[in-house]
Each structure stands twice: as C-alpha cells, then as structure tokens.
Amino acid sequence: MEESARPSSSVRTSPPHVDLQAVPHPAEESAASPEVLEPGTAPLSRTTPAAWERRYWAWVVGSDVFAVALVIAVSAYIIDRVAPHDMHAFGTAAAVLFSLPVSRAWSQRVLGEGAEEYRTLGRGLILAAVAVAFGGLLFGALEVQVWVFIVVPAIALVAFPQRYVLRQVLHRRRRHGRCLLPVMAAGSVDTLADLIERTRREAHVGWRVEAVCASGAGGAPEPGEVEGVPVVGKLDELARHVRRGGYRVVAITADQYWSPQRLQRLAWDLEGTSAEMVVAPVLMEVAGPRLNVSGVLGMPLLRVTAPSFTGGRRVVKEIVDRCGSALLLTLLSPLLLVIALAVKLGDRGPVIYRQRRVGRDGATFTMLKFRTMVTDADRIRATLEAGNEGAGPLFKMRRDPRVTRVGAILRRYSLDELPQLVNVLAGRMSLVGPRPPLPEETEKYAPDARRRLLVKPGLTGLWQVSGRSDLTWAESIRLDLRYVEDWSLALDLVILWKTFRAVVFGHGAY
Template sequence: MTSVDDALSLTREESAVISAFVPRVRVEMIAASTPRVSATLEHRLHWERAHRVRLGATDATVIAIATGIAAAFQLHQGEPPTNVATRSVLLAGVWFATLLAMRTSVTALFGSSTAEYRGIAHASGLAIGMMAFAAVLLDWDSMRITVLITLPMGLLGLLMSRWSWRRWLSNQRRHGRFTSRTLVVGNRDEVEYVARTLHPSAAGGYQVVGATLLDGNARELKVDHTTVPVLGNLNSVAQVAIELRADTIIVAGRPERDPDFVKRLGWELEGTAAELVLSNRLADVAGPRISFVPIDGLPLIKVQIPTYEGAKHLLKRALDIVVSAIALIPIIVMTPLLALLIKLDSPGPVFFFQERVGRDGKPFQIVKFRSMRADAEQRLAALKADHDGAGLLFKLKDDPRITRIGKVLRKLSFDELPQFWNVLLGDMSVVGPRPPLPSEVSDYDGTVSRRLYIKPGITGLWQVSGRSDLSWDESIRLDLRYVENWSMITDLQIMWRTARVMVAPSGAY
C-alpha cells in the first residue's frame, strides 16, 4: 500500500497531525529563548523552505495562467483593458494569499494527500467566493464570468501540479532524500507499531533511524526486514536524538507516573529538533473523523462515530449513477468485439452471472464477462484442496478453468466492466468492499459482517493494494477501514488509482 496515499491527517496549523496508521499530535518546537540550532535542524529547515518556494512558484504560475485566460476572454468581449487588468491582478493576489494563509504548502511536506487537496479546494473556493461577493457589491458584471472561467481551470491546474510535486517528493524520499530523521520513544510494542507503519519507503517523510525503549534493554529491533538500533533510556532521549542527528522525535508512550515527561523532553530538545510528535494508536480511524480540541490544557481527541445514512451517502449514489452511465457508453461499444473473442475461445455464454451478497445481506446477481470455462462451477470442488490459502476466499494463481482470453480480461480487469450495470441498478457502488459470496458471508463473525454496512464496489482499497496477492486478513482489514472512513475524496482517489492499476496491473489472476 501506498501510504498513502492512504495517510490520513489533519493540517499543521491545527497543531495536530493524525494519520491512518500513526495518529499523532504535533507540537512545534520554537527555540526563541535559545540560540542553539543544530546542523541537522538547519538542513531540514533549508530543504523545507526550498520546497515551499517550489510549490509557491508553481501555484503562482497556475493562477496567473488561469486568470490570464479569463482576462483574454473579457478583452475579447470588449471590456476596458484597465478594468480587466485591475480585477485579474486582484483575483490572482487574493487567491495566492489565501493559499498561503491556509498553509497548503506545509501540508504538502508531511500531511496526507487528502489533507493537501482538501486544503487547496477550500482555499480556492474561499478566494473565488470573496471575489464573487465583491463583484456583486461593486456591480462588476464581467467579474462573474471571470469567476466561472477561472475557478475550474485554476483548481484543476493546482491539483495537478500538487499531485506532480507529491509524486516527485515521494520518489526523492524513496532514495533517502527530503526525509525527517526520526527517533521513536516508547514501550517495545508501541515502538514496533510506529516503526512498521512509517517504514515503507519513508513515503510519509519520516525515516526511523533509532528507538529508545522504556520497557527493555534490547540492542535492536527487527521491523519488516529492517533493523532499528535501540539506544539510551528515558533520561537520555535528547542526547540520543543529537547523536543520531534526528530532527523529529515521536513519543509512542511515556513512563508511568510521569505526566511531565513530554514537557521536559520538549525543553531539552529546543534548538536541536524540528518537531515533537505524540503518537496515539487510533488504528484505522481516518482524519475526517478526528478533531483536536484543547480544553484548559487538556488535549482531547474527538472521534466521530461512523454513520451509514444521510446526505453523504446520497451524494455517493449520485456519483455512482453519473460514473456508471458514462462508463457504460464505451462498454456497450466494446461488448460485440469482446463477445466474439470469448465465443471463439471457448463454448458457453458471453456473460457470467453469480449470486453475491450486497448491503445489509441482500443477495443480488453480479454480471461479468465470462473468463472461465462453462463448467467452472462444477470443477470448483476438485480444486479447493489446492487453492492458495486465503481464509474464506478461494484463490488459485494458475486456475486451469480460466480461458486464454479470460487471462487477458482478468489482467486488464475487463471482465468486471459489466458490473457498471449493477452500479446503475443500485446493487453495487463504483467504490466499496469486495462483493462476497453467500458461502463466505455464512462464516462471517460479528466484526467481518460490518463490511456489509455499505454497498460492495467494483473497485476499492483491496483493488489498488494488491488484489489477489493480499491475505484474507489484509483484505478484510482494508474493507473495514473503507467502510468506516470513506469520503468522496477517498472514492475519487481510489478511482484514479484503479485506472493506474489497470494500466500496470498487479495481483490480478
């Protein structure tokens, strides 16, 4: 999995960064009272500033192009050049200032992609809204046209540029550049959890370089085939951080009966570290469900209880109808050719119908292009002893029932295209948990059955995270995480990642 891509966090200005795997409260360390600034901290601040400048320059360019196109349209309509120039410069200035004020470049460094894109959308909407309000008050008729032209173009350009920079930064971090050298402090199981979560390619920006255990004296920890050195004790965390040149310290647990441990550690780290992060193990709880509420010195983390009805789900259904209706147009065009290939390859029907279980346990008939021989169901019992072990889910990498054209269809996920008809009918959603068989559901326990709280999907986190290469437990964990934390932005991101997976398929068999 990407981290991500799949990290879910709050913005820095809220003084809380809470991710999907390592929710954490971020406390800025400002060394105003001391001249000490380590070389490590200075290096980090330097590359952070440089990247913010790159983002700012790109944002300014995109905004200038969008407003420039709108200005050209106004000039073509005969508007006075002076008025057009004044309003365009004002719009561009307000837009850029709003992006800076909402600190979207800060989120781009260590926040999740969802938080960054949401911040860009909010800032753009606020800027355009202010200008539209000014246009009404000042009776700038032409400004309304400018807003209608500039907002979609500029917002799309900003999102694409930020996506490109995020890919570039992730690639740099895979090579060990532009990462935060991180020391993790806590009990052994807490440290291992944090290190395992942050480890994959340091894509989130945190590279674990060491650990300090509060409940043991191990020399090192093994985390996903990576060795993390264990150094020091609770009284030498600051010194260990200096020795390791760590600019971030994650406190995954604190000593018992020592409520002032974090405060004292913060004082010791002044001028030597960029941030102190408190880890709170709210596993599989997404950022939008979490808010940080400080009350009289008591930091409270509020977790919203998930709901499965309401306006948000109506909006999801509207998106399903639009996407499925559009998708079915090219699918109808492709169907005669695919039907001919399926028929020529093996005898049997073009479409394969199978009973699956939908929302709230309601059965429905799923439809696919046939990728197996006509007697596949009858041969299933003889193959079950050889399947590749996936809990309740039958998987066989070299399934002899799959036809030659079926292998191609499955590799490209073309066999699932007719399911957009199920989406249009309302039995499925474009994005959701994998649609289970009745035999699987009959063996569900109380936890796994929660994946039936929403409609199954053509694609989902399981689709973009390994598909058939995932274990049963991993598949269920991804489905349950989606069920409780989904959002419209998450759905759009999964759709985009699915398109990429179809171009470069992995784990499809």
C-alpha cells in the same frame, strides 16, 4: 535556553554507550549532521530545511505562480483583450497569490501530506474567489463574475494536476530511499516494530525511522535493535538523544510509560529543536472525519463519532452510484460489445458468469461478470485445493489452469468486472465499497469481519487500490473495515482515481 532550565524526566545515570554517529543519516536529503552535545550544554538550534525540501517548495510555488500567470494571461486576452485600464486580471492574480500562502497552501508542513495538501490548495482558491467577488462589489465592478466563476476554477484545473505530478515525482524518489525525513521513534518494542514496518511499506509518507528509544517488557534492558533499527537508549532518555541527533520527527508509539505529564515535559524539552513530535493514538484504525479534538474541563479530548450508515451523505452516494454507473455503461458500451464477442469466440461458451454473492445486511444477489474461466470451473476447483494461494476462506492461484487466454487479459486489467455496473445501477452494489463475498466465505467470518456487511459491496474499494490479489486475508479485512468505519465522499473519489491507475497498470491482479 539551557537544557537544564526545562523540567525533565530524564534519568541522570549514564546510558549504555551507543555511537550515535553510526546511526545512518541521508547525505543529501537531510540537514547536515549536528554537533554532538554533552549533557548540560545548550540545545541545538532549529535546523533549516534540507536541500530537497527547499527545492521541492520552490517547484510547488513556481508551478502555482505559473498556473496563475498562464490562466490570467489567456483570460485577459480573451475577456478584456488586454485593456490597460481593466484591473480585473491584476486583482484576480493578486487575490490568488495572496490567498494561497494565507491558507497554508505553500506551507512545507503540508506539502506531500496526502489530502491535506489538496484541501489547503482548494481552500486558498475558494478564498481568492471570495476576495475577487467582494472586491467587485466594493468597487462596483459587477462584471467580475466571469473571473470568479470561470477564471479561478480554470486556475484550479491547472494547479491541481501540477501538484499531483510533483507529488508523484516526490513519491518515486522516496521509493528509491531519497527525500525522506529522519525519524526518532519511542515506545514499546511491538508498537515500534509495527511503525517501522509501516514506514518501509508506505515509503511515500516520507519517514525513515533511523533510531528508537525503547525498554524491554517489565522494565528489562532494551534490545539492541528493533526490525534492524538501532536502539540508542531508554524512553526516559529520548529528549537528550533527539537533541544530539538532529531528527525531524519524533514519533511516540503506545507504551505504559507515557503519561500526560511525561508527554508534556517531552514537548517542552523538544522546543527549539528541529523535531516535530507526533503521538500515535490508541485507535490506530479510526481516522478522517470521525476524529475530532476538543477541550473539555481544561483537558484535550479525542472525540470519536459513530460511523454513518444513513443520512444525507449516503443519499448523495446512492445518486452518484446510479448516475455514474448509467454514464459508464453508456460510454463503455462499444468496449462491452467487443469483450463479449471475444469471450464468445474464445471457446463458444456463455459470455456472462453469474455467481451468488452476499450484499448489505447479508442479503444475497446475483453478481454479473464476464466469464474468464472454462465453463466447468466450479467443478474443477475441488481438484485444485492443494494449490490454493489465497488467504483465509479465499481461493486464489496465480496460474489458475481454469483461466482462458481471453480471460487472463480481462483479469489483468479488471475488464471482467465491467458487467457489475449493472448491479450498481440496480442498487445491489456501489461503485466503492468492501469486496462482495461468497456465501461460504461469510459463514467463516469472525464477528468483526461481519461488519463488512453493514454497507453495500463495491465494484472497487481500498482492497483494490492497496494490492488487489496480493493482499493477505487479514489485510483485506482491515482495509474493508477501515472503509466501513471511515467512509466519506472524498475517500470515494480518491479510491476511484487510484482504481483507474491500478487497472491501467494491472497491479496485483490475477
């Protein structure tokens, strides 16, 4: 279809001369550079996935097939002794290999895309289990129960870790600047700068902003570059530049230029190209289960539900907190004893450090930790204020002279936090939640920061898995508020897993 056949809002005046071939594209990771088209020529055809995308897809599919074949073979040997007349093994394998693509578990759009990849994989395995159970009922083979409740879950136990390992390999390559999707972004200069900074900080997402379209404030000429990324044109020239550049993602950030009509026309103009258009909503920090898109009166509406602080999910969280802390205290009791002895023998001082902290709804409680500093640390702090490296009301020093030798080891691996499990068991804290603040910190809180006190503080949280002591005050507040607003049981599980990794490798703790 000719480009002129689509309605377009592009201004037909000549844009400032910019050599689009100078915009860097990855050599291996992206598709071959498309031919530069003159205005009015036919649009680019949809490009095929890059070589790394095809290889990664093949590895994912191959790993899933391997997991199915391995578990089915072992199960058939154990359960049926490879009886030639028994079709349970073949039926289960067929159900799984059919359900995974049907559930989009092999779609390139979801591979490497965070929790969505795991959700589609889980959905496919649940569909396979239902299909096996239905087949058993249909053909009168009631003995398929073991295949439904044991074999399919066993496949999940193999497939999920394999997916995780492959994603870690992909993330490592992305951190080294490989396996990234070329992105064209368009919006205001401020929102573009924020997007570029986020993509660089979180390279595992897989985006590399290579060019932007922007206009200056008040319609002034656009700048030459934004955060080192070249500006190739104005907002009304976006579709033309996307067609010439072969970008895989077109990211639309906030700007008063974007009206519903212009976004719709842009979507039309991008049809037939390799680009996927993504639009950043104004509510940048609201995500997850609180956002739903629905159609009302023929209009797409983004529904934002109120955050949940009570209800059934909170009861489940309370049960998990109490049972989990009790189990961890039991399993870790030998380690707790060893640490207590090490602290005591270090300087003959007290083992446990007690400190008043602020909990839910502003109620104070006594938080328990293994002592990592000298006994008169609080008194000495006043003499160290000049060396404070913490942001906001926090006091932090990378080389705090008050920390003992044993305490330095405990802090690096967060072992000093283990006695807080007693606070969790007593119901004063949660396994996952905002950081428990000091009373003097809360006195300096702005109104938005006080929303952290709507839920119980946590032994770990988003602040723990996103940089720990390396975070600025504003970043720690933003992460805590994001958790308060978008909390879910799935998010808690992800945070607990990432906490384990952060603690093992000692990232960002001092």
